Amino acid sequence: MVAENSHKQAETVWLWSFTEDTLLETDDEGTLVAITWWGEYEFRGTATGVQESLARLALGPVSMANLVAADGAGAEAWRLSLRRVLTRLSGSVVHSLALNDGRGPVLSAIPVAQSPAFRAGPLPAGRRVRLSRFAALRADGGVLLAESPVAPYKVALLRPPAVLLASSLAAPTTVDGLAAVTGVATAVVADVVEFLVAAGLVLLADAQGHFTEYGGPGTADWSHDDLMFHARSRTWQMPSSPGDGDRPPGAEPPMLKPAAGGPAVPLHRPEPAALTAGDSTLTALLETDHVCPAVSDRGLSARQIGEFLFRAARVRSIGATGLPGGRSHQATQRPYFSVACLYELEIYVGVNRCAGLARGIYHYNPLWHTLTLINDDTVVLDGLLDMAMVAAGSHRRPAALLTMTARMSRIAWALGGAAYATTLLHLGALQQVFSLVARAMGLAAHAVPADSGDRVDRALKLAWPAEVSIGECVLDFPPGGRVNSA
Numbered sequence: 001m002v003a004e005n006s007h008k009q010a011e012t013v014w015l016w017s018f019t020e021d022t023l024l025e026t027d028d029e030g031t032l033v034a035i036t037w038w039g040e041y042e043f044r045g046t047a048t049g050v051q052e053s054l055a056r057l058a059l060g061p062v063s064m065a066n067l068v069a070a071d072g073a074g075a076e077a078w079r080l081s082l083r084r085v086l087t088r089l090s091g092s093v094v095h096s097l098a099l100n101d102g103r104g105p106v107l108s109a110i111p112v113a114q115s116p117a118f119r120a121g122p123l124p125a126g127r128r129v130r131l132s133r134f135a136a137l138r139a140d141g142g143v144l145l146a147e148s149p150v151a152p153y154k155v156a157l158l159r160p161p162a163v164l165l166a167s168s169l170a171a172p173t174t175v176d177g178l179a180a181v182t183g184v185a186t187a188v189v190a191d192v193v194e195f196l197v198a199a200g201l202v203l204l205a206d207a208q209g210h211f212t213e214y215g216g217p218g219t220a221d222w223s224h225d226d227l228m229f230h231a232r233s234r235t236w237q238m239p240s241s242p243g244d245g246d247r248p249p250g251a252e253p254p255m256l257k258p259a260a261g262g263p264a265v266p267l268h269r270p271e272p273a274a275l276t277a278g279d280s281t282l283t284a285l286l287e288t289d290h291v292c293p294a295v296s297d298r299g300l301s302a303r304q305i306g307e308f309l310f311r312a313a314r315v316r317s318i319g320a321t322g323l324p325g326g327r328s329h330q331a332t333q334r335p336y337f338s339v340a341c342l343y344e345l346e347i348y349v350g351v352n353r354c355a356g357l358a359r360g361i362y363h364y365n366p367l368w369h370t371l372t373l374i375n376d377d378t379v380v381l382d383g384l385l386d387m388a389m390v391a392a393g394s395h396r397r398p399a400a401l402l403t404m405t406a407r408m409s410r411i412a413w414a415l416g417g418a419a420y421a422t423t424l425l426h427l428g429a430l431q432q433v434f435s436l437v438a439r440a441m442g443l444a445a446h447a448v449p450a451d452s453g454d455r456v457d458r459a460l461k462l463a464w465p466a467e468v469s470i471g472e473c474v475l476d477f478p479p480g481g482r483v484n485s486a
Contacts, residue, residue, distance in 0.1 A: 362374065
């Protein structure tokens with residue numbers, strides 16, 4: 001690359017810039033302050049020339065050669081000072097590679113970690129290279145994006161040579177092999193591959209021709225999807241195009257799902273104060289051994305389902321509460337935990353054996369504490385019950401099946417990229433409350449790992465993917481168990 005590796009032909013240029021969310025300020029004492037996604041950084045005693053160079057980087061990609069403010073020893077001191085600042089701000093520095101045709105970058109490496117290292121350098125002659133098995137290509141903001149959960153950068157493939165070369169690296173090859181297959185000049189191929197290796201998207205074989213994934217042997221335990229989900233869900237960064245879709249950016253989705261059409265069945269509302277008289281202590285419930293799901297042949301009552309949902313999931317109150325970042329919003333209070341009281345989960349009840357309720361699939365309204373029949377197709381219901389029966393390792397269909405879904409707009413609006421991971425956290429909290437409430441009532445509520453595919457979403461008539469099913473729980477009697485509530 002011309003700016004860093006002058007021994008090569010002048011066909012590519014390495015460019016530097018800051019991410020769009022980086023803001024540079026200088027206080028009254030001359031201290032440079034960089035405000036980034038990762039926090040604020042102060043640089044005291046930074047020379048004026050360096051500050052001017054940093055301000056230029058905030059305007060867009062530029063080569064180091066065009067930033068030199070002095071000659072000789074002065075230029076070297078400037079370069080070292082600038083490099084120290086950029087190293088500390090590496091989580092906000094975008095590296096780009098351009099052809100020397102004045103048409104802008106061919107590809108850009110955008111940091112996704114706070115302190116990544118971008119170590120570009122010449123590849124050993126004839127050494128094999130290939131994409132990491134975790135690498136994925138997808139459309140993003142009008143360009144093709146290459147990313148990997150083990151890479152500290154995601155790479156925007158901005159022009160055809162980068163797209164062609166990246167898509168030709170699925171199998172092991174060499175720079176000369178790529179040049180022969182793609183028709184791209186060997187020097188350009190070498191620079192692009194060096195760039196992708198430095199970004200962590202492409203693996204470089206060792207002298208014996210063996211490849212080792214970034215992250216080492218520990219990556220063998222991960223699938224691409226699971227590791228990508230883990231890596232990307234640990235940040236609240238919003239999607240690249242938050243304005244896409246029907247909802248304006250920043251608009252708060254409704255607290256509750258609009259009521260389903262059809263008559264609502266009012267459920268039993270027990271008196272909370274009276275429930276404590278017959279309840280076991282929390283310690284007694286927690287110290288009871290967990291057992292595998294076991295389904296009896298008994299039926300529930302509408303009163304029991306009403307009490308169960310009242311104790312576990314009803315809306316107790318509505319009021320303002322805080323969001324991460326200091327904002328406030330209208331929210332509900334319910335018996336289970338939810339970050340910032342977002343409560344994006346919905347509950348559907350598949351009724352099988354229940355005195356006082358017809359067989360069918362119902363949606364639970366936690367505000368009015370009612371059930372609304374949304375699907376009376378018993379064949380569809382039996383399919384869900386059979387799925388739960390297999391997941392529970394049973395030979396009987398459960399008396400009732402609770403299915404939890406998530407309205408993603410309700411939580412993504414506040415938490416961005418961390419939304420789905422937080423939803424799964426909420427699901428676990430609700431499942432725990434289900435289990436404790438069921439034990440207190442002498443019932444059994446067991447989460448089951450159902451292999452649902454899209455069957456559940458279709459059975460519940462969800463507007464997928466705005467609302468998606470995320471978990472199931474069977475509600476039944478423990479064999480030979482007592483019942484606390486009639």
